[in-house]
Amino acid sequence: MANFPRKLKPNYAKNSTRKVVKLVATKDTIEKMVMIIRKAKKLREESAEYQNGNLSL
């Protein structure tokens, strides 16, 4: 009956105080990400229109 039952123990990181690098988002990065958000929104709206039959391929 060796190792019965297998006991689970909590595992913790040895060094849990990793340095936090603060969020760095340049104006350019934010603009690019916002552009993606807008394009994706437009794509979702068009996709919904196709599904509703209001647009044709």
Next chain:
Amino acid sequence: MEIFLSDKILSVLANKQVFIDNDYLSLMFQNEEVFKKSLEIFSKSTLFIDPYTEFEFLRDIYVPADRIMREQFLSYGVFVPALKHQEIYSKIQENALLLSKLYAHQNSKTHPSSIDLLLAGRLMYHKSNICLISGNKKDFPSCIFRTSGVISLEKDLLSGMRAFSIIEFDEAKFNSTFAAYDELETRGAKLLAKELS
């Protein structure tokens, strides 16, 4: 969209590693206002994406252009990919299995997905200076985790309020829950070993 923050949430988030659950990440991707406001809220934190969250974010996307835009959205350096080497994963997986046993022992009615269990295992692994933002608080039960803040979003006049919790691993709560479980398991194992011997 109106965004409401709980008291002192900005000081709670300062200098923390913040993991983003898929529900909040998807909202950031879908709503420009939430994205911009999030950059302000988390300006003193580091935003991390767990590989399993990334998997959830990218899966089941029908339109190829949508998937490409999602991949691009994650690639700009605002989100830091979490460590994913094998050594860490085996430990996180073991934590997740242990947590699932503790939830069951606590008669938790919720049954979190495997991905939420693995996220919980990661919060436990790093334990301090780390938190998760998730709209599924019930998947991170209060017998192990504490809520340090809430971000509430009122989408429009017709929709209700959606709350996202800032969730942290509470070692004292875990130790207490684990001790009760360990005692029960040890007693059960002795009885079973006697019957099978």
